[in-house]
Every structure is written in C-alpha cells, then in structure tokens.
Amino acid sequence: MKMALLDYGVGNLYSITCALNRLGVEVKTVAEVKEGLDQDALILPGVGNFTPVAARLAEEKEILYDYVNSGRPLLGICLGLQILLDGSEEGEGRGLGIISGRALKLPSSVKTPHIGWNRLSMVKQHEFVDGIPEGSWVYFVHSYYPSLxxxxxxxxxxxxxLRFPSIVGRGALVGTQFHPEKSAEAGRLLLRNFLKMVKR
Amino acid sequence: MLSKRIIPCLDVDRGRVLKGVRFNGLRDAGDPVELACKYRDEGADELVFLDITASLEKRETLKKLVKDVASNLDIPFTVGGGIRSLEDARELLCSGADKVTVNTAAVEKPDLVSKMSKHFGSQCTVVSIDAKKTGNTPSGYEVYTYGARRPTGLDAVEWARRVEGLGAGEILLTSIDRDGTEDGYEINLTKMVCDSVNIPVIASGGCGRPEHILEVFVKTSADAALAASIFHYNTHPIPQVKEFLRVRGVVVRI
Structure with a gap:
C-alpha cells in the first residue's frame, strides 16, 4: 500500500508519515498533486495557514477535482480538510470548492486555538467511522472549523x-478536523479504516 | 467537552531525562523514548521535552531525539530549550515535534513569536514563561530568562497578554518559586495569567500530589497541568491521577 502525502512546504509531515508507516503504508511525499497520482491514495496533511496553501493548490485545482470525481480516495486532515471547502475566514484566497462550505472562526466564547482532547459524537454511518465508539477522544489543534x-x-x-463537524465524508473522500495521527486508539482505528477503503 | 490535559515533562540533557529541583541539582531519570512510550501507554495526553543541553552538538542530538520520539508516539508533544530562530523551530517541527516552545528568545526577539505563528500557525507556537515572585512588577511576578537565572523586569501577566497578541497559541507557565518543590502549583500566578488571556495555559511547577492538579483545575481556568517528578518516580502514576480527578468531576480522557 502506497500513499501520496502532499507537502505544502510549511511543516510537520513526519508524524503522519510515521503513523502510516506503523500501519505498513509506504508514504511518498510529493510537492505537487500530479506527482502523487500513481499512488493508492492522497493525503492532504494538516499543517500551515489557509492562504499560502490555497495559493499553492490553486494551480492544481482541476487535477484534484478530477481525482475526487473519479472516486479515488482522499483524506484531508485539519487544514487539509478546510482547504477542500470554498473558502476560509482565516484569510484570502479560495478553497478548492470540492466540499460546499467555509471554514469559520471558532466563537470567542471559548479559548482559541482549540487545543487538546475532545469527544466525537457520531452522526452517520460510513466505512471510515466503522467501529469508532460514541464519545471517543481525539486530539484537536485548530482555530477554524468546517461549516458545511x-x-x-x-x-x-x-x-x-458550538457543535461543528469533526469528521466529514462522501464516498472515498474523507476528512477530519482533528489529527488522527495524534489521537492514540481512535486515530489508529480511523487510519486503519481509511486503509481498508483504499484497498477495496 | 474539552478534557483537561495531564502532561508529563521531560527535561533532557544530552539525550537523557533529568529532573531538577529549582532548576538545580539534577538527577538522572531515564531514557526519553522509553519514558515517552510508558507515559503514552499510561494515558498521558501530551508530552513536553525541554532540552537543557549546553553543548555544541545540542541541535543534532535534539533533532534525533525528536525523530525517535515522533516515530514511536501517537500523542502530541512539544519541544523547547534553546530555540533561537525560525530555522531552529522549523527543524524541530519537521523532525516531528507538534509544537515548539520559546522562552528567552521570545523575550529578546518578540518578533520571533509573530514569525513562528505566521509561518507555522499559532497552534504550534508555545511561549514558555518562567515567573518568580519579586514584587518588582505590577502583578508582583517577574519574567526570568536563561533557565530562570536572569530577571527581565517584565511583568509576567503583561508579558502573557503581549505574547498572545504576537500570535502565541499556548502559554507554558512555570512558577520558579514552586518548581521542583512538590508544594503545589502557584495558584495566584496561574489564575492571574489564565484570566488575562484567551489562549490555553499549561500550569507548571510544584506538583507533588494529585491534589495539586485538582486544585489548579478547580481554582484557575488552566487547561493543562504539567508535572515531572510524580510521574518519573512513579509516586502517582497517570492512571491514578486521572481517576482521582475524574471522580472529583474534572473532565479527563480515560
């Protein structure tokens, strides 16, 4: 099993790489989406700031569109999920528009960034969340949330x-607002489920 | 609901974990990766590594340590100690650290905090504040740098507000007076800082018993409690601490 991990050039890809390696996945870090098309799946990692990442991906919008529309597996983590939306309050630039919605700032009634372990309230069945117990703890680090x-x-x-979507999915396109690679048991299970989706 | 975090802290010198009393008198407490995995298995929510190595090969040993830890750990960890530049921070983040923390460099070059926040995001930008009660500043607590050796004249509470404005995503607040004493966290200082900022605060310095952690969570809005010796020497293992907190109504991840 081989997966392409998109490197926006802004940070930590080592943790997600290690997490996938531990599950027996080979990871190819790619600077452009098109270099990763020969892999079994594509991962948009959760590092960086919306605007520069949006600018970087703007040129490859069509390629990503075709990739997702052909039903190939994609996992977006944190910012990697937000970038799939139409836009973000974090900054300028348009998102990929693959999922309708925007990333909005968390309300000022709570401390931001939202850092730490919080719970999942399961909403809908999907093979990505298969076997994830209600109330599972996962690790968040973010200031914006996806509004779908x-x-x-x-x-x-x-x-x-407020209640915000922390896992989204449509067919082989899935995303998490938290970091599965940092979420101990629940994170391992989600990544394993993603692997199963890719194998199928 | 967000859980309160329990964070074992590992002071590292040339690749070994040490535990000091009031920044002095260090004792060897074990292998960092081994300890990291033990804490992960016991339910630590996060780990903090503070490198206190004062040698030329420091950067390389720290990078290697971060890589070793990252390849074995699936919980987040923060690294600090001697980070002076954006490049230092980038190297550690790229080696697998989730967050980096700056202390002395932030005081000397506040611009570094905004740069880090802009380049890597506020979520990986942690500012450590070592504060001591001196009575020389409005809050009574003064910021120290260089491993708690040098007074800066800065007020700890004002400095906390300022680093929030610069883009820090979290504050690691250590009471120099309490560090290593096991007498409990400095509640007054922690409360003042928590009430002045809207970013998460990690309380540090003085934890000797589970009651101290309960106290800091009940009396202040601290998001996390950092401790070292009670975990290193196994006097109060993490599961025991978490159970103690849970039955007293604190939301913890179990």
Whole structure:
C-alpha cells in the first residue's frame, strides 16, 4: 500500500508519515498533486495557514477535482480538510470548492486555538467511522472549523463553543478536523479504516 | 467537552531525562523514548521535552531525539530549550515535534513569536514563561530568562497578554518559586495569567500530589497541568491521577 502525502512546504509531515508507516503504508511525499497520482491514495496533511496553501493548490485545482470525481480516495486532515471547502475566514484566497462550505472562526466564547482532547459524537454511518465508539477522544489543534452546506456529509460532530463537524465524508473522500495521527486508539482505528477503503 | 490535559515533562540533557529541583541539582531519570512510550501507554495526553543541553552538538542530538520520539508516539508533544530562530523551530517541527516552545528568545526577539505563528500557525507556537515572585512588577511576578537565572523586569501577566497578541497559541507557565518543590502549583500566578488571556495555559511547577492538579483545575481556568517528578518516580502514576480527578468531576480522557 502506497500513499501520496502532499507537502505544502510549511511543516510537520513526519508524524503522519510515521503513523502510516506503523500501519505498513509506504508514504511518498510529493510537492505537487500530479506527482502523487500513481499512488493508492492522497493525503492532504494538516499543517500551515489557509492562504499560502490555497495559493499553492490553486494551480492544481482541476487535477484534484478530477481525482475526487473519479472516486479515488482522499483524506484531508485539519487544514487539509478546510482547504477542500470554498473558502476560509482565516484569510484570502479560495478553497478548492470540492466540499460546499467555509471554514469559520471558532466563537470567542471559548479559548482559541482549540487545543487538546475532545469527544466525537457520531452522526452517520460510513466505512471510515466503522467501529469508532460514541464519545471517543481525539486530539484537536485548530482555530477554524468546517461549516458545511450539506449536512449529510457530517459523519461526527464535536462540541466546543458550538457543535461543528469533526469528521466529514462522501464516498472515498474523507476528512477530519482533528489529527488522527495524534489521537492514540481512535486515530489508529480511523487510519486503519481509511486503509481498508483504499484497498477495496 | 474539552478534557483537561495531564502532561508529563521531560527535561533532557544530552539525550537523557533529568529532573531538577529549582532548576538545580539534577538527577538522572531515564531514557526519553522509553519514558515517552510508558507515559503514552499510561494515558498521558501530551508530552513536553525541554532540552537543557549546553553543548555544541545540542541541535543534532535534539533533532534525533525528536525523530525517535515522533516515530514511536501517537500523542502530541512539544519541544523547547534553546530555540533561537525560525530555522531552529522549523527543524524541530519537521523532525516531528507538534509544537515548539520559546522562552528567552521570545523575550529578546518578540518578533520571533509573530514569525513562528505566521509561518507555522499559532497552534504550534508555545511561549514558555518562567515567573518568580519579586514584587518588582505590577502583578508582583517577574519574567526570568536563561533557565530562570536572569530577571527581565517584565511583568509576567503583561508579558502573557503581549505574547498572545504576537500570535502565541499556548502559554507554558512555570512558577520558579514552586518548581521542583512538590508544594503545589502557584495558584495566584496561574489564575492571574489564565484570566488575562484567551489562549490555553499549561500550569507548571510544584506538583507533588494529585491534589495539586485538582486544585489548579478547580481554582484557575488552566487547561493543562504539567508535572515531572510524580510521574518519573512513579509516586502517582497517570492512571491514578486521572481517576482521582475524574471522580472529583474534572473532565479527563480515560
């Protein structure tokens, strides 16, 4: 099993690489989406800031669109999920528009960034969340959350100042607002489920 | 609901974990990767590594340590100690650290905090504040740098507010007076800082018993409690501490 991990050039890809290696996945770090098309799946990691990443991906929008529309597996983590939306309050630039919605700032009633372990409230069945117990703890580090236009894409929610979608999915396209590679048991299970989806 | 975090801290010197009393008198407490895995298995929510190595090969040993830890750990960890530049921070983040913490360099070059926040995001930018009660500043607590050796004249509470404005995503607040004493966290200082900022605060310095952690969570809005000796010497293992907190109504990840 080989997966392409997109490197936006801004940070830590080592943890996600190690987490996948531990599950027996070979990871190819690619600077452009097109270099990763020969792999079994594509991962958009959760590092960096919206604007520069959006700018970097703008040129490859069509390629990503075709990739997702052909039903090939993609996992977006944190910013890697937000970048799939139409845009973000974090900054300028348009998202990829693959999922309708925007990344919004967490309410000022709670401390931001939202750092730490919070719970999943399971919303909808999907093979990505297969076997994830209600109330599982996962690790979050973010200041913006995905606000979806299609509620049906929400697989799990989390409560922090408001209820926001923490896992989204549509077919082979899945994303998490938290970091599965840092979420101990629940994270390992999600990554394993993703592997199963890819193998199928 | 967000859980309160329990964070074992590992002071590292040339690749070994040490535990000091009031920044002095260090004792060897074990292999960092081994300890990291033990804490992960026991339910630590996060780990902090502070490198206190004062030698030329420091950067390389720390990078190697971070890589070793990252390849074995699936919980987050923060690294600090001697980070002076954006490049230092980048190297550690790219080696697998989730967050990096700056202390002396932030005081000397506050611009570094904003740069780190802009380049890597506020979520990986932690500012450590070592504070001591001196009465020389408005809050009574003064910021120290260089491993708690040098007073800066800065007020700890004002400095906390300022680093939040610069883009810090979290504050690691250590009471110099309490560090290593096992007399309990400095509640007054922690409360003042927590009430002045809207970013997470990790309370540090003085933890000797589970009651101290309970106290800091009940009396202040600290998000996390950092401790070293009670975990290193197994006097109060993490599961025991978490159970103690849970039955007293603190939300913890079990």
């Amino acid at each position: 236009e299609e509620r049906g894409l929400c697989l799990a929610e989390t409560d922090y100042g």
